[in-house]
Amino acid sequence: MEVFLQQLINGISLGSIYALIALGYTMVYGIVQLINFAHGDVYMVGAYLGFFATAILGWSFLPALLMSMVVCAILGMVIEKLAYTPLRNAPRIAALITAIGVSLFLEYGMMLLVSPQVRTFPQVLTEVQYKFFGVVITNRQVIILVVTVALMLLLQYIVHKTMIGKAMRAVSHDKQAAQLMGINVNNTISATFAIGSALAAAAGVLVGIYYNAINPLMGIMPGLKAFVAAVLGGIGIIPGAMTGGFLLGIVEAMVSGYGKSLYRDPVAFVILIIILIVKPTGLFGKNVREKV
Amino acid sequence: MLKVEDVHVYYGAIHAIKGISLEVPQGQIVTLIGANGAGKTSALNTICGLIKPKSGRIFFEGKDITGVPTQEIVKLGLTQVPEGRRIFANMPIYENLELGAFLNKNKKEVAQDMEKVYTRFPRLRERKNQLAGSLSGGEQQMLAMGRALMSKPRLLLLDEPSMGLSPILVKEIFSIIKELNEQGTTILLVEQNAKMSLSIAHKGYVVETGRIVLAGDAKELLESPEVKKAYLGG
Numbered sequence: 001m002e003v004f005l006q007q008l009i010n011g012i013s014l015g016s017i018y019a020l021i022a023l024g025y026t027m028v029y030g031i032v033q034l035i036n037f038a039h040g041d042v043y044m045v046g047a048y049l050g051f052f053a054t055a056i057l058g059w060s061f062l063p064a065l066l067m068s069m070v071v072c073a074i075l076g077m078v079i080e081k082l083a084y085t086p087l088r089n090a091p092r093i094a095a096l097i098t099a100i101g102v103s104l105f106l107e108y109g110m111m112l113l114v115s116p117q118v119r120t121f122p123q124v125l126t127e128v129q130y131k132f133f134g135v136v137i138t139n140r141q142v143i144i145l146v147v148t149v150a151l152m153l154l155l156q157y158i159v160h161k162t163m164i165g166k167a168m169r170a171v172s173h174d175k176q177a178a179q180l181m182g183i184n185v186n187n188t189i190s191a192t193f194a195i196g197s198a199l200a201a202a203a204g205v206l207v208g209i210y211y212n213a214i215n216p217l218m219g220i221m222p223g224l225k226a227f228v229a230a231v232l233g234g235i236g237i238i239p240g241a242m243t244g245g246f247l248l249g250i251v252e253a254m255v256s257g258y259g260k261s262l263y264r265d266p267v268a269f270v271i272l273i274i275i276l277i278v279k280p281t282g283l284f285g286k287n288v289r290e291k292v
Numbered sequence: 293m294l295k296v297e298d299v300h301v302y303y304g305a306i307h308a309i310k311g312i313s314l315e316v317p318q319g320q321i322v323t324l325i326g327a328n329g330a331g332k333t334s335a336l337n338t339i340c341g342l343i344k345p346k347s348g349r350i351f352f353e354g355k356d357i358t359g360v361p362t363q364e365i366v367k368l369g370l371t372q373v374p375e376g377r378r379i380f381a382n383m384p385i386y387e388n389l390e391l392g393a394f395l396n397k398n399k400k401e402v403a404q405d406m407e408k409v410y411t412r413f414p415r416l417r418e419r420k421n422q423l424a425g426s427l428s429g430g431e432q433q434m435l436a437m438g439r440a441l442m443s444k445p446r447l448l449l450l451d452e453p454s455m456g457l458s459p460i461l462v463k464e465i466f467s468i469i470k471e472l473n474e475q476g477t478t479i480l481l482v483e484q485n486a487k488m489s490l491s492i493a494h495k496g497y498v499v500e501t502g503r504i505v506l507a508g509d510a511k512e513l514l515e516s517p518e519v520k521k522a523y524l525g526g
């Protein structure tokens with residue numbers, strides 16, 4: 001029981017990270033039907049920006065988080081404009097291959113810039129442990145969860161209550177009809193990349209303070225896992241990405257907690273394969289595609 | 293108010309519109325009739341900026357709008373109710389209407405305009421929190437029209453508003469179109485229902501395979517032997 005509770009808590013922390021990254025995958029897919037494989041690397045850049053702000057500039061956690069989110073939002077828009085906009089009407093495989101190219105560019109560009117060496121995040125937050133019934137919760141885990149939930153609520157507010165959010169939903173439903181409303185489709189797509197990238201940056205900074213170590217290839221695995229989480233929830237569906245992220249994090253923590261940590265990564269991909277076979281539209285997906 | 297001059301449209305190698313010219317005078321209903329695949333939708337989409345013409349010019353209120361992005365054209369007061377309604381099925385009715393007023397930043401005015409739409413289409417008011425996809429075909433057409441009205445267009449393009457509707461609903465939709473026109477909106481109406489549309493229009497154009505083959509006063513077209521033979525069943 002204790003192991004279960006402890007792993008549940010660890011899983012929620014890990015799942016928060018997956019969920020934040022998965023949101024960007026799912027939002028971008030929802031609006032341009034592109035699996036943005038460079039998304040995990042935006043998360044990596046976000047972690048480095050957090051490292052730069054805390055370790056080099058000596059900033060505290062919150063300003064570092066905000067700066068990283070803003071810079072990555074801009075990075076996301078630049079990637080979209082330079083790499084994906086010219087391919088908007090090209091076959092989908094072209095955009096997918098370009099995404100892989102952007103991913104490699106970010107990974108090895110970062111290596112060139114900061115060297116491949118692993119960096120250790122400074123102790124921006126001194127660890128405090130709380131013990132309940134033999135289960136340990138750290139203040140970092142609490143912060144990860146609080147920040148994640150706050151960002152998710154903010155995202156829900158943006159998507160459902162603001163005009164830009166409504167425009168995003170309209171564009172993802174029917175681009176031409178959206179244009180007839182007077183919506184600027186290009187700007188709306190840019191905004192979607194900006195928001196998704198900012199969320200990935202937040203995940204990067206949170207991982208930095210949680211696991212301490214970062215490196216230029218750190219985005220690959222979590223990027224793939226978050227993709228699995230997005231598919232698990234139903235790609236293109238925002239609550240699906242949130243749920244998928246948490247579920248995957250919890251499953252992985254359980255697998256490691258019961259002594260099978262070697263199976264942690266395979267489990268994620270086995271889950272992907274099972275979903276693709278049993279319910280390809282994901283947990284939240286409708287089985288029939290809406291007619292447009 | 294709207295002037296289209298010798299417009300050519302291609303889809304890849306397909307020459308869909310082969311030099312269309314037409315004019316919509318302020319305050320009138322002008323109708324464009326023609327069979328399936330004649331190029332009616334392509335013509336409307338070109339006017340709205342959804343498709344770029346290969347050559348030719350389009351003027352709205354004297355301003356050249358050829359190649360201007362759709363959202364800018366909507367801002368000028370020209371919008372379209374597209375073929376097949378194209379409502380946002382996964383959003384409630386009131387959000388569809390809000391999106392119609394996307395360019396209007398004046399919240400109070402948007403609320404007033406929405407009130408006007410609900411007054412014109414009472415069935416939308418009853419169902420305002422329902423998902424648009426759950427509406428019947430006729431209600432969806434009303435929503436599509438109401439949504440377009442939210443942008444306060446001076447020129448409204450309608451693409452086959454009667455498609456798939458029962459005769460009673462067709463009548464209702466046509467009387468609404470007439471009413472909108474009487475209240476000051478200029479209308480360009482694309483239809484396959486030639487009889488109905490010519491009966492409410494001032495002017496008509498007949499399109500065949502990307503060309504205008506007949507043009508004139510709506511009443512005269514209604515009486516013309518060619519139109520009778522091809523579109524009114526003899």
Ligand SMILES: Nc1ncnc2c1ncn2[C@@H]1O[C@H](COP(=O)(O)OP(=O)(O)OP(=O)(O)O)[C@@H](O)[C@H]1O
Nearest residue numbers: 303306308326327328329330331332333334335375
């Ligand atoms: N996106 C497209 N790609 C290629 N060809 C197209 C496209 N859209 C229309 N066409 C072709 O252009 C021609 C005109 O089509 P359009 O849809 O404008 O006709 P329409 O008069 O609106 O017909 P309908 O009454 O069936 O709506 C047709 O031959 C059609 O096959």
Ligand SMILES: [Mg+2]
Nearest residue numbers: 332333334375
């Ligand atoms: Mg058509």
